[in-house]
Amino acid sequence: MRTLKLMKTTVIASLLCALTPVAGMASGVRTEYQDWLLPEQPAVPADNKMTAERIGLGRALFFETRLSKDGNMSCASCHNPSRGWSDGLPTGHGHRGQVLGRATPTIVNAAFNKIQMWDGRKRDLEDQAMGPMEAQAEMHSDFDAVFSFLNSNARYREMFEKAYPGEGISKNTLAKAIASFERTVVSRDTPFDRWVRGDDKAMTASQLRGMQIFMDEKKGNCAACHSAPNFTDDGFHNIGLASYGNSEPDLGRYKIKPIRILKGAFKTPSLRGVEFTAPYFHDGSAATLMDVVEHYARGGDVKTDLSPNIKTLDLSMQEKRDLVAFMRALSEPGLEKAGLPNVPVLSMDVSED
Secondary structure (H helix, E strand, O other), X not given: OHHHHXXXXXXXXXXXXXXXXXXXXXXHOOHHHHHHOOOOOOOOOOOOOOOHHHHHHHHHHHOOHXXXXXXXXXXXXXXXXXXXXXXOOOOOEOHHHOEOOOOOOOOOOHHHOOOEOOOOOEOOHHHHHOHHHHOOOOOOOOHHHHHHHHHHOHHHHHHHHHHOOOOOOOHHHHHHHHHHHHOOOOOOOOHHHXXXXXXXXXXXXXXXXXXXXXXXXXXXXXXXXXXXXXXXXXXXXXXXXXXXXXXXXXXXXXXXXXXXXXXXXXXXXXXXXXXXXXXXXXXXXXXOHHHHHHHHHOOOOOOOOOOXXXXXXXXXXXXXXXXXXXXXXXXOOOHHHOOOOOOOXXXXXXXXX
């Protein structure tokens, strides 16, 4: 009994040592974890530098339903600010309610992704922006009608000219403007970020324990894929979802790059903002964060083509709860208000001639 107490005391002391600020920290930042802090600005293409005019135009277009075939869908229909900039559905719904095959990814911190979409078929936000409009199953946009509307609208003509002087209204400037707005939906002030910057009270004891499990290669090993600073490795992994056992499973990245290890592999999503983006996984099969933890704890369900990073985890129920608590520390309340237009922006500020 005395030995067990001594071991317990040693573990607690070691944990406190790891979590307590030490000498040499710059401005209070915990140097051991400073790589997890996001850069001040995301990378931006040379031909699409961030300006107030471009962001304002992109914001209007992001919420503009008249870009869709039936005039009833916008980017925000699926990337809803009040739903964690996703849609709260297991898989997305598109043109005339069509149920799509994959969950809608959040755009929170998508600016820091090195590749876009669950299967990585889009290289950057500019490339991704037109995807939903071009897809018949999603917004199913009639671009002749779209550009007729935008060119006939005095306010939009003015906004495009100020944002992209001399470039006109085209798919190119439309995509660049939307991407500019999306780069403003950034989460960098979570309880975890504040703790890394030196705020001792930013995270709870449970969240601190969960962080240790998350980082520990012998426990959660979550950081192997959900790595610094955006909690994603921008890689692709088959995590053994039950849906991969279907007769015709979604092969994910393999359809884009037919390499055996990529069969059933999907992009590692960032965990920033994860508390607000349920349900989880590309097929929306996990309703809660605890469901996610339980999936990884049992080492996945379908072992065929399983990523070598997926192994069963020896976690107690308390450790699972702590892991969930830590993931909640990666979300920033109030982000639903980031970049929202003043309603009704379209009828008031972008009116017809």
